[in-house]
Amino acid sequence: MLTLPFDETVMTESQICRKFPRDSEEQKQGKRLEICAKPLVSHGNNIKRSPEEETEQEEEEEDKEEEDENGMPRRRGPRKKKMTKVRIERIKVRRVEANARERGRMHGLNDALDNLRKVVPCYSKTQKLSKIETLRLAKNYIWALSEILRIGKRPDLLTFVQNLCKGLSQPTTNLVAGCLQLNARSFLMGQSGETMHHTRSPYASIYPPYHSPELSTPPAHGNVDNSKTVKPYNYCSAYESFYESTSPECSSPQFESPLSPPSMNYNGIFSLKQEEALDYGKNYNYGMHYCAMPSRGPLGQSSMFRLPTDSHFPYDFHLRSQSLAMQDELNAVFHN
DNA sequence: TAGGCCATCTGGTCCT
DNA sequence: AGGACCAGATGGCCTA
Numbered sequence: 001m002l003t004l005p006f007d008e009t010v011m012t013e014s015q016i017c018r019k020f021p022r023d024s025e026e027q028k029q030g031k032r033l034e035i036c037a038k039p040l041v042s043h044g045n046n047i048k049r050s051p052e053e054e055t056e057q058e059e060e061e062e063d064k065e066e067e068d069e070n071g072m073p074r075r076r077g078p079r080k081k082k083m084t085k086v087r088i089e090r091i092k093v094r095r096v097e098a099n100a101r102e103r104g105r106m107h108g109l110n111d112a113l114d115n116l117r118k119v120v121p122c123y124s125k126t127q128k129l130s131k132i133e134t135l136r137l138a139k140n141y142i143w144a145l146s147e148i149l150r151i152g153k154r155p156d157l158l159t160f161v162q163n164l165c166k167g168l169s170q171p172t173t174n175l176v177a178g179c180l181q182l183n184a185r186s187f188l189m190g191q192s193g194e195t196m197h198h199t200r201s202p203y204a205s206i207y208p209p210y211h212s213p214e215l216s217t218p219p220a221h222g223n224v225d226n227s228k229t230v231k232p233y234n235y236c237s238a239y240e241s242f243y244e245s246t247s248p249e250c251s252s253p254q255f256e257s258p259l260s261p262p263s264m265n266y267n268g269i270f271s272l273k274q275e276e277a278l279d280y281g282k283n284y285n286y287g288m289h290y291c292a293m294p295s296r297g298p299l300g301q302s303s304m305f306r307l308p309t310d311s312h313f314p315y316d317f318h319l320r321s322q323s324l325a326m327q328d329e330l331n332a333v334f335h336n
Numbered sequence: 337t338a339g340g341c342c343a344t345c346t347g348g349t350c351c352t
Numbered sequence: 353a354g355g356a357c358c359a360g361a362t363g364g365c366c367t368a
Contacts, residue, residue, distance in 0.1 A: 094353095094354080095345090095346080097354095097355095098345095098346085098347095098354090098355080099344075099345060099346080101355070101356080102344080102345075102346085102356090102357090103343085103344070103345090105356075105357080106343075106344080107343095110342095110343090130340085130341060130342090131341080131342085132341090
């Protein structure tokens with residue numbers, strides 16, 4: 001709906017196109033500006049010549065007038081420039097160009113956010129974290145890595161997850177927790193056989209790609225059967241299985257750790273799906289190579305994980321003998 | 337249908 | 353003057 005005043009002949013630039021409904025995307029930009037500009041050039045009472053006759057030179061002459069719109073001598077304050085056709089055209093072009101620049105600027109910002117998504121835990125092309133969650137997770141991730149450097153040893157997984165998930169939404173918390181569980185499990189498998197490979201990225205040494213045989217087969221192209229790709233296991237069960245005691249975190253169904261945000265829930269309400277190999281390993285060998293994926297909805301909360309009966313899952317997986325090497329690795333990352 | 341997230345447009349402000 | 357940056361407004365899309 002057009003709400004601009006039609007009876008005002010003289011308008012400042014700031015009055016142009018102030019608020020009007022947006023009827024579509026940029027293709028209609030021109031149309032909108034045209035609609036907005038029409039009354040300014042064709043409904044004036046003070047316009048003595050047709051707009052077509054006006055030129056840039058005439059516009060400049062008008063600017064030199066010494067009387068305001070009421071015929072009174074102009075005394076002070078900024079001059080109000082009449083909106084001639086030339087000026088309107090110029091404004092239109094400037095606005096269109098500014099919109100294009102702004103779009104490009106926002107695209108650049110989004111590209112940077114995408115790059116950030118790739119280097120924080122739980123990167124997935126198919127299920128992107130929201131902008132705000134990406135920023136929060138990145139902040140937590142930086143802080144958690146800084147803590148590792150400061151303390152000089154690998155944290156236990158629970159603490160690490162708690163630190164990562166501070167302030168995150170419940171779905172994102174579940175997603176991150178799911179990612180870290182898988183990779184911690186892989187970490188343990190790597191430890192049991194041989195020492196860690198220090199030539200690898202420090203991120204990979206902390207969260208190496210998950211190579212569970214159960215998940216090693218990439219999903220077929222096309223339809224993905226979640227019932228086959230979901231590999232549930234329960235965080236608390238794993239804890240109890242390893243420590244042969246009841247996890248303090250799991251004593252109540254809705255345990256909330258003192259270190260965790262109020263919404264923190266470690267009962268494993270998430271599901272997992274193997275990402276396509278192409279999404280990983282290309283550029284980000286230090287990232288999360290397997291991600292929690294929803295079985296329903298974007299950040300699914302509908303399936304409960306259960307630990308396979310033969311699995312063991314220790315929270316505390318740090319190796320003191322590796323702390324110095326790990327510090328070197330992390331330093332290398334931060335200084336590259 | 338409400339709410340979250342997002343892209344885009346827009347005008348204001350600051351800086352060069 | 354013009355570009356960068358910012359925040360508010362708006363409407364579309366998606367999901368619970």
